Amino acid sequence: MAGDDIVMIHGQRLALHGVDLPSADAVCTTSGGRKWPCGRHVREELARAAALDEVVCRPAERETAICRIGGIDIGALLVKEGLARASGDYQALEDRARAAKVGIWE
Template sequence: MVRRFAWLLYLMLLAAPAMAQDADVVTGPARAIDADIIMVGTQRVILYGVDAPERSQFCTVGTKKWGCWDEARNTLTGILSTGEATCTLSGEPDPFHRRYGVCKIGDKDVGAELIRSGMAMAFVEQADDYSAVEDEARTAAVGLWQKGAKFDMPWAWRKRNPGGFR
């Protein structure tokens, strides 16, 4: 009996690292719950290295007010509709139980696609992984970078509007 228990304990210890690693990856259908936050199963994932306009933030194109958050969220929804997401998570959950993650649908990086569309930018304070992709969007003059668009960088907007987001 003791020998069986020891063997079971040994197997559990061998499996523990694999189980911990599996807990850091979530896969499944995803939905946008913010312009740069998705839900995969019960896990909220903030796209790592990506920053998009906040819900209360508005932009302008020429003299017209533009709901850039709505468009960013709709763009993210469109990206997520192309298949199941696999997110590799990092760090501990924040007070809202969200974790940062790099998410892919097939071989496409969700964050890169959102930035490429011009509806988010590289959050270089966190990582510069997407700086070149943001340069592509700026050069193509799409989304937030379109001619006549004016907006505050989300991190600057949050600094001026504490509590006005998430």
């Protein structure tokens, strides 16, 4: 990983389309007061997923890319699991994650 919204996948620096990632050193606090390293967690999950299957990226708008691992849209998955905020196309997924209180919305 590199930078706050830039991910390093197989040596390529990419900004994921439609997501706003927590900074690498971000610490999130649950509604119960528990602190957890959400920024590090997101990056570890991405690295694990990228090691499991081929990452395929295609350019999107404004120097971003839509990337898929095993056919699954990484940005959509991160927002759905509450590990990133939506910055566009994935707003409905963020709304559901917030309502379910998952990830950074816990």
